[in-house]
Amino acid sequence: MKDSPAFKARSRRRQKKIEMIVRFKIVAVFFLILFGADFVSAQTTIIRGVLTDSASKETLPYANVLIPGTTIGTLADDEGRYAIKLEGTYTKIQFGYIGYNTAVRTIEPGKDQVINVKLSVNTSMLTEVVIKGKARYRNRNNPAVELIQKVIDHKKENQMEANDYVQYEQYEKISLALSNLSDKFREKRIFRNYQFLFTEQDSSTIGGKNMLPAYLRERLSQIYFRKNPYKKKQRVLADQRAEYDARFIDNDGLSTYFNRLYEDINIYNNNISVVTNLLLSPIANSAPTFYKFFITDTIKTQQPWLVELSFIPRNKTDLLFQGKLYVTLDGHYGVQHAYLTVNKDINLNFMRDLEAKLEFEKSSDGRYHMSKSTLGMEFAFGDKGGGLYGERTVTFRDYEINRAQKDSVYQGPAEEIMYNPDEKKNPDFWVNSRHIPLERREVEIYKNVDTLQTIKSFKRTMDIGTLLFAGYKTLGPLEIGPVNTFYSFNPVEGLRLRFGGRTTPQFSKRLYFETYAAYGFKDMKWKYFVSGTYSLNNKSVYHFPLHYFRVSYQHDTKIPGQELQFVQEDNFLLSFKRGNNDRWLYNDIYKFEYVREFPSRISYKLGFTQWAQSPAGALVYQRYDTTSDGLINIPKLSNSEVSLELRYAPKEQYYQGKLYRIPIPNKYPVFTFRYAAGIKGFLDGETSYHNFTGNIAKRFFLSQFGYADVTAEGGYLIGKNIPFPLLTIHRANQSYAYQLSSYNLMNFLEFVSDHYASLGVEYYLNGFLFNKIPLLKRLKLREVVAFKGLYGGLRNENNPANNPELYRFLRNDDGTSATYSLNKEPYMEGSVGIANIFKLLRVDLVKRFNYLDNPNVSEWGIRARVKLDF
Known part of the structure; x- marks a missing residue:
């Protein structure tokens, strides 16, 4: 019966089956249209x-x-x-x-x-020849060398800078994916919920069969170039990227770092940047000295004819390319196509493969301009297994030659990137504006990254990773850390436990708080710190450009003169020290800071500091008392100081970590100037002085010979009767870690000055010598040579030896002096080291050249440093 319950139940089940079949067919048709269209129509x-x-x-x-x-x-x-x-x-x-x-x-x-x-x-x-043995390669009377020399001679006229004005539209995209993943890896249980992320491609191409796309950024820009006076303006019309949770990753820094690794390739430059190294261009002025060239084909199927020039390094381990150039025979000798790769024996860290392709088109003036540039690189720890493949593609169109724009277009710095303030562009805009369509593996990246943020297991993984690598655990509006400071030890405090944290932008985008508390089980004293920061531009105080003021109070211990880079002073690893390390301070510091940064990379900091420092451990402040003709102990030194710091770092880029900015070196110098004035009589200030310090740091890229980091610094302190704790206490290092900005065989508080000049050089040869030694080149070790020199002195009015009313210099238990002023001889130390051990460790043998008669000093030492290089 149609009205029976059984019949109605069967009808409902039948109807559901029909609906499921219809839905399945609709979904099948949808996926066929969505995914099958490309395969059917594009073939x-x-x-x-x-x-x-x-x-x-x-x-x-x-x-x-x-x-x-x-x-x-x-x-x-x-x-x-x-x-x-x-x-x-x-x-x-x-x-x-x-x-x-x-x-x-x-x-x-x-x-x-x-x-x-x-x-x-x-x-x-073939022609009849008599073979008398293998011919030796020579530059002289070599047609290939003669041709490449003509290309070199015509470089200037074939570059964009040969024109008075150039403008064009530029589209660029950079994508990254986990690469060379095995089927076994893909099928692991942990990836059960992430199968939608994987893509497949031809296994013979870079990256292998299975890939996991992880990042994509696109940018559309209009470029304006003027030759005289030189200007190059990039007006960004649209910009989009895959965004990760800002609590875990600095998206701006990530984009900056990837763009630094995958820089523009201009083959007409003498040197081409590849992952922070410079490789000599095959058409550099000195290219025939380092490369071998061969004419391997003549292409007559197009006008003008092209000559195919193949090139290889004379020494396959040097930082050089190998590949092919296609040169025009029209009198311009321009490059129409270029294919660049590197030898597998080259000492580029973590790089498993590299491939660059450059394409040029003929412009209205008869020269060839860049039309497309593709750079693909895969990084991995070994020759097999998973890696990270990245590809940057840049295309150029709508060239206009020698068309001048209004002067307002060229105003401002010589080179500048200007962002369009418009809102984020919709997908239709990008579909119509891209010069080239996205690759199949790139299409879903934006959606997949957004989906990842909603998966609990992914959030948990990122949370654990942030704790391990950055040292912070995020708890909503709070971050707990840094964990590497929770436990440490030293001679004054003994076992030291510390716990702290700070607020995040989730708490407030303008107001930030940070605090910690620590306890020493030997001195049985609490230490603590508290600060409040107010952002004046409604941006995070950890991201560029900074604009904030901060007030803080700290009651804690400190080693006099110890200034560290990129590490907390109570880091557990720095608890291990050589020699005597029992001269410490108890500090009470009140501080106010105002910080302002500008897009031009000019910044300044205004500050006021009032502190009281009390000697701790074996440190004693003493001076002669003229009335009793004996020594008296000084329990506390108080000081009030105003300060100004100016800094200029042209085109500076960096990755913003949880604690520090990690700079991405470039070829431009960084200038820093500091001025501090002591105010006697204000808030217990005991001393009046004026302290001037200047610092210049620059990286010199030396092509295939590596690079050198050079730092020059000088300081002058104006004032009389200044106690030695307020003099310049030169940065010493008694840990077993190699410190770049410290003197690694100088003892704490060993040298003080009121005027000084210093020079530091770190020269990284990048394997230039080791690559030529068969047993070493396979290990990809790299050589490092360093030198540090310090020249300074102490005027009589600030020298306790000539002014008995001053704090006397420290002394050892046997009565010998422990603190000195530099005399006419500069302090010098040097080191030779092996870097890239296990691809992340540097070990140096350090030698101290003079002042060896000072007590408790070491002439030789071995220091290590973790340094990740590409």
């Missing part, structure tokens, strides 16, 4: 294989692969392997190599296929 075809000599079976490096009747093609690599991806219904593919017969093969559109080709020698091109 994506991937072809890969190896090209070899049919007789000798040897591979043919840099052979040509071309789709007949088009300009679509690629080059085989140095081992004859090739891979090409086609969009369309092409049915033929052509292979060629100079001196060999051309081969044409049939391809099947829409399928991945492997085509290995054996090319036979073209006997008509």
